[in-house]
Amino acid sequence: MIIQAIVSLVATLSFSIVIGVPKKYLLLAGSTGAIGWIVYLCFMNIGYSTVFASLLSALVIAIISVILSKALKAIVSIFFVPGILPIVPGVAVYKTAYYILNNNSYMTKKYFYQTILIAGAIALSIFIVESIGKFKVKRKVKG
Amino acid sequence: MATVENVDYRLLMDTAVLAGEIMLRNGAETNLVEETIEKILKTQKMKHIEAVVMTTNITATMSDADINPITVVRRIKERDTNLSKIQLVHEISTQFCNGKIELTEAFHELKKIKKHKEYNKWLINISLMIIPPAFVIMLQGGWIDTVTALICGIILVLISKLGKKLQTNSFVINLNSTAIVSMIAIISNKLFQVNIDLVIIGTIMPLVPGVAITNATLDSLNGDYMSGIAKVLEAVIRAASIAVGVGLGIGIANLLLGGFAL
Numbered sequence: 001m002i003i004q005a006i007v008s009l010v011a012t013l014s015f016s017i018v019i020g021v022p023k024k025y026l027l028l029a030g031s032t033g034a035i036g037w038i039v040y041l042c043f044m045n046i047g048y049s050t051v052f053a054s055l056l057s058a059l060v061i062a063i064i065s066v067i068l069s070k071a072l073k074a075i076v077s078i079f080f081v082p083g084i085l086p087i088v089p090g091v092a093v094y095k096t097a098y099y100i101l102n103n104n105s106y107m108t109k110k111y112f113y114q115t116i117l118i119a120g121a122i123a124l125s126i127f128i129v130e131s132i133g134k135f136k137v138k139r140k141v142k143g
Numbered sequence: 144m145a146t147v148e149n150v151d152y153r154l155l156m157d158t159a160v161l162a163g164e165i166m167l168r169n170g171a172e173t174n175l176v177e178e179t180i181e182k183i184l185k186t187q188k189m190k191h192i193e194a195v196v197m198t199t200n201i202t203a204t205m206s207d208a209d210i211n212p213i214t215v216v217r218r219i220k221e222r223d224t225n226l227s228k229i230q231l232v233h234e235i236s237t238q239f240c241n242g243k244i245e246l247t248e249a250f251h252e253l254k255k256i257k258k259h260k261e262y263n264k265w266l267i268n269i270s271l272m273i274i275p276p277a278f279v280i281m282l283q284g285g286w287i288d289t290v291t292a293l294i295c296g297i298i299l300v301l302i303s304k305l306g307k308k309l310q311t312n313s314f315v316i317n318l319n320s321t322a323i324v325s326m327i328a329i330i331s332n333k334l335f336q337v338n339i340d341l342v343i344i345g346t347i348m349p350l351v352p353g354v355a356i357t358n359a360t361l362d363s364l365n366g367d368y369m370s371g372i373a374k375v376l377e378a379v380i381r382a383a384s385i386a387v388g389v390g391l392g393i394g395i396a397n398l399l400l401g402g403f404a405l
Contacts, residue, residue, distance in 0.1 A: 004281060011277035014270035015349060020169075020225035020261050037281065075175065075233050078226050081354055086281065088353025094344045097386030101393060115382075119353070123360030 001038070008037035008086050016082040025078050028068060032083035036061040040087055050114065054087050055121035061087075062129035070133065080126055089118040151246065152187070152210055156203065158239075158250045159183035160215045162232050163194070163201050165256055170224040172358055173197060173370040179236050186240055198222075198373040224354070227261040271303075271349065272296035278345035284338060288345075291337045295324045295346040317350055317384040318391070325392025326399075333400060343389060352381040 012033025013026065021029045036057045043053035065079030095111040163180045167173070173196045180194040180203050187205075191212075194203045199219055206212030232253065239249040275292040284292070299320050306316035321343075328342040355378035363371030 007277050007280045011274055011281065014273040014277065017262050017270040018267055018274075018349065020227045022227040022230050022261060025230075073234075073237070074230055075171075075226070077171070078230060081224075081226065084353060084357065085348070086278075088348070088351055088356075090278075090348040090351040090353070091282075091344050093351050093382055093385065094340070094347060094389065097389045098340075100386065101390045119356035120360055122353070123357045123364065126357065127361055127364045 001041070004041060005034050005038055009034040012037075012082045012085055015085045019081060021078050021082060022074075025072070025074060028072075029079050029082040032061055032064050032068070032079045033085055035064065036083050037086040050092075051117045051121055054089075054118045055125060057087055058084060058122040058125035059129065062126040065126075066129050066133045076126070076130065084122050087118070087122065089115045092118060152205070152213060154246055154250060155184065155187060156205065156213045156215055158246060158253060159194075160201060160203050160217055161250070161253050162236050163196060163203070164217050164219065165232050165253065166229050167196065167198075167201060167219050168222060169226070169228045170222060170354075171229045173362060173367055174365055175229075175233075176201070179232065182240050183236055196370075198370050198377070225261070228256055228259060231256050231259060268300045268304075271300050274349045275299070275342075275345040278348045279341050282341055282344065284341040284345070287335055288338050288341050291328065291331050291335075291342050292345045295327060295342060298323055298327070299346060299349075314380065314384045317381065318388040321347055321350070321385050321388025322392035322395070325389045326396045329393060329396035329400070347385050347389070350381070350385055352378040355381060 009030050013030035015033075016026055016029045039060045040053050040057035043056050044050070048056070061083040062080060065076050065083055068074070068079050069076045092111050092115040096108055096115060099105075099107040099111060159180045162183060163176045166176045166179060176196045177194045180196070180201070181192055184192045184194070184203070184205050189205045189207050191204070191206045193205070194201070196202075201217040201219070202214070204212060204214040235244070235249055235252050235256075238244050239246070244252070272293065273296065275296040276289045279288045279292040302320040302323065303316055306313075306319070324346045325339075325343050328337065328339045331337040331342075332339045355374050359371050359374035359378055362368075362374060
């Protein structure tokens with residue numbers, strides 16, 4: 001698990017550099033990804049499905065990135081985009097292509113649905129958390 | 144608040160649209176770009192302020208009783224992902240709206256961002272090389288898989304460099320790099336029993352349009368259907384380029400090795 005945490009930190013850090021995360025937020029962005037991956041692994045070990053584990057870890061990542069972006073006055077993407085890198089449906093996309101090549105329409109459908117569901121889960125989580133974040137700010141201004 | 148006489152409306156409009164242009168060019172969500180343009184324009188008490196941003200273009204207009212309406216349209220042809228530039232624009236626009244910097248100063252600062260580089264080229268290339276082996280370890284691959292993934296990462300960088308030199312689009316670059324990577328995966332599977340799936344998955348991980356899919360859904364949920372559908376298409380095209388590349392690579396490797404079953 002420790003090796004997994006370190007490696008996912010390295011992967012997210014490298015990806016953060018590729019997409020140009022500002023230097024001062026680099027480590028925070030990397031840690032967000034590592035935490036998300038560990039949460040994902042924990043839920044997978046308990047026995048949840050890939051999609052549900054993705055949803056829960058994306059929720060955790062979304063909460064962390066919205067809090068960090070509010071605290072540091074940065075845009076949410078800086079923490080969210082590197083954070084979700086480990087859980088984006090890369091495996092599902094590959095398997096979809098692989099089974100299309102093998103003419104296996106049953107497995108193609110299965111992995112295609114999985115791709116859509118994981119992507120939807122990630123988007124839904126950041127949408128929910130961002131909406132809650134905005135809601136709080138407006139209440140503060142009023143009161 | 145400045146009065147009508149001493150404000151250059153054209154410069155204000157240029158500043159707002161420049162900010163939006165830099166943000167959109169570097170992969171910001173349309174929502175954020177619209178917010179930023181409107182925020183900058185709203186520093187003057189105008190009657191009508193409108194900013195319509197789509198994935199490929201920006202339209203902004205403002206008008207009041209005293210001045211002629213000013214409308215600006217910008218077309219965004221190439222898009223990239225560079226979050227540091229978006230963050231810099233965000234900081235400058237916030238400073239300008241809080242009255243900490245003047246309009247001309249903000250405009251010049253924004254001009255400077257275009258040349259801004261957060262990391263040098265070598266660091267970016269090395270980072271791109273590290274991602275595939277890291278993913279192979281994360282997916283519980285052995286050391287031989289990791290080494291193969293590192294070679295695939297180097298090829299990924301080389302092909303993207305070559306593609307930039309030849310000025311091709313990202314579809315061709317993705318297609319070629321995934322094709323070559325899958326060929327290498329299959330050939331090295333023959334030679335050293337490498338796990339094909341892990342090597343290919345690790346290498347396509349940084350190419351998979353995860354961000355595009357997420358942004359597409361996010362835009363649609365925000366009620367921005369035009370941008371939503373444009374980004375869905377972007378994601379589908381990128382996923383298709385990867386899928387076609389993997390298919391080509393496996394097909395060619397099969398031809399070369401002769402009758403090798405998947």
